[in-house]
Amino acid sequence: MSQVGIEARRSAVHLLDQVLGERRLMAEIVGAGALDHLTPADRARAQRLALDTLRGLERADRILQKHLTKKPPLNVRNVLRMATVEICQGGAAHGVVNAAVEIVARGRRTATMKGLVNAILRKVAQTGPEAWPKMRVPRLPGWLRDPLAEAYGAEVVAAMESAHFTGAPLDLSPKDDSDAVARDLGGERMPTGSVRLTGAGQVSALPGFAEGAWWVQDAAAALPVQVLDPKPGEKVLDLCAAPGGKTLQIAATGAQVRAVDASATRLARLEENLARTGLNAEVVVGDVMDQGGAWDAILLDAPCSATGTIRRHPDLPHAKDGSEFGALIDLQAAMLDHALGLLKPGGRLVFCTCSLLPDEGECQTEDALARHRGLRVDRAALDRPGIEPEWVTPEGGLRLRPDYWGDKGGMDGFYIVCLRKDRPDG
Numbered sequence: 001m002s003q004v005g006i007e008a009r010r011s012a013v014h015l016l017d018q019v020l021g022e023r024r025l026m027a028e029i030v031g032a033g034a035l036d037h038l039t040p041a042d043r044a045r046a047q048r049l050a051l052d053t054l055r056g057l058e059r060a061d062r063i064l065q066k067h068l069t070k071k072p073p074l075n076v077r078n079v080l081r082m083a084t085v086e087i088c089q090g091g092a093a094h095g096v097v098n099a100a101v102e103i104v105a106r107g108r109r110t111a112t113m114k115g116l117v118n119a120i121l122r123k124v125a126q127t128g129p130e131a132w133p134k135m136r137v138p139r140l141p142g143w144l145r146d147p148l149a150e151a152y153g154a155e156v157v158a159a160m161e162s163a164h165f166t167g168a169p170l171d172l173s174p175k176d177d178s179d180a181v182a183r184d185l186g187g188e189r190m191p192t193g194s195v196r197l198t199g200a201g202q203v204s205a206l207p208g209f210a211e212g213a214w215w216v217q218d219a220a221a222a223l224p225v226q227v228l229d230p231k232p233g234e235k236v237l238d239l240c241a242a243p244g245g246k247t248l249q250i251a252a253t254g255a256q257v258r259a260v261d262a263s264a265t266r267l268a269r270l271e272e273n274l275a276r277t278g279l280n281a282e283v284v285v286g287d288v289m290d291q292g293g294a295w296d297a298i299l300l301d302a303p304c305s306a307t308g309t310i311r312r313h314p315d316l317p318h319a320k321d322g323s324e325f326g327a328l329i330d331l332q333a334a335m336l337d338h339a340l341g342l343l344k345p346g347g348r349l350v351f352c353t354c355s356l357l358p359d360e361g362e363c364q365t366e367d368a369l370a371r372h373r374g375l376r377v378d379r380a381a382l383d384r385p386g387i388e389p390e391w392v393t394p395e396g397g398l399r400l401r402p403d404y405w406g407d408k409g410g411m412d413g414f415y416i417v418c419l420r421k422d423r424p425d426g
């Protein structure tokens, strides 16, 4: 890690300043062009450094606390935090300390603190690496930990926190042949058909990327379309489709898919992926609530807290405080009601969210069943290869958690349910 150049490190500190100071999500900051001046390799390094620092932030702060009499400005604190994580996770101390000192020395307002940074990091290098593995696994903030503990119990939350701290491998969804992709990339074929790679490096340089033999998609995120089980020629509406991993899965089955999303920018990524994989979909920029038609099958991957994705997005607990979630829960219910009205009689709708909060999953199903006569849960839809019976919830949905497949690298948190409307609302 210590070979990482100054530019990548400075950019990583900028990401940390924005996440921890401005409470912005990393995807938003990177999407706005914050790393565009870097080479692709440095861009990847800057993101990796920032993500590693956010995962280990609690430990880094505890170590630094011992050596600081008063808190330096946020920017300097973030340089110290990043260097502490690097040193404690095996980075060569000499190079890491020099780089941190240089970053601080280059800043007009921070240059006077380079001596302090040097002194503190030398102390960190003496005791930090030994202390690090003995420290507790970093915890989620109370606004998220409390509702999760209420839903799952303290032990499960601790297991989720371990999964978050470990981070995520790279999962691929093969276009056709899982075994061939696993073989070509030296990956592991997961029980549900995804191919898992560890330490993969630059995605676009991997075999099969240019030919469109696969796309990046967490194994849990690949399950909603497996549950929907589209058939060739069926008319399928994919609501909230961008950036489109699930659209590609639907298109690969031979179904006719219309992919709708409110974000043209995110849909542009779907168009790129369709071109790369040679798959077809009708792509529509629009609001879910304005959609019409009568469909055999609908996928509603509603906007949500994204609390199921913290393994890959450790910035989320730092950038959010839960205050927006109530509005999202109301929006999910409104979208679900509208989408149910677009099903042909006997049609099916898969509702899913990448959330760990039952309010965005199990409760949405229970409430929808109470609102709509003639609506039922299709439990048989969950009878798919690799889906464990203990993942099925009492109301007939699928609860996926980051601590599942713990020995294999975990999975994203998701809620998935298949709803069928046998007769119209009366």
Ligand SMILES: C[S@@+](CC[C@H](N)C(=O)[O-])C[C@H]1O[C@@H](n2cnc3c(N)ncnc32)[C@H](O)[C@@H]1O
Residues within 6 Å of the ligand: 239, 240, 241, 242, 243, 244, 245, 246, 247, 260, 261, 262, 263, 266, 286, 287, 288, 289, 301, 302, 303, 304, 354
């Ligand atoms: C969870 S993401 C979808 C991920 C996507 N299904 C995939 O597999 O790549 C939620 C999406 O909902 C979209 N969205 C939010 N509000 C919307 C609305 N009112 N109408 C349409 N799309 C909306 C967002 O732009 C975002 O792309």
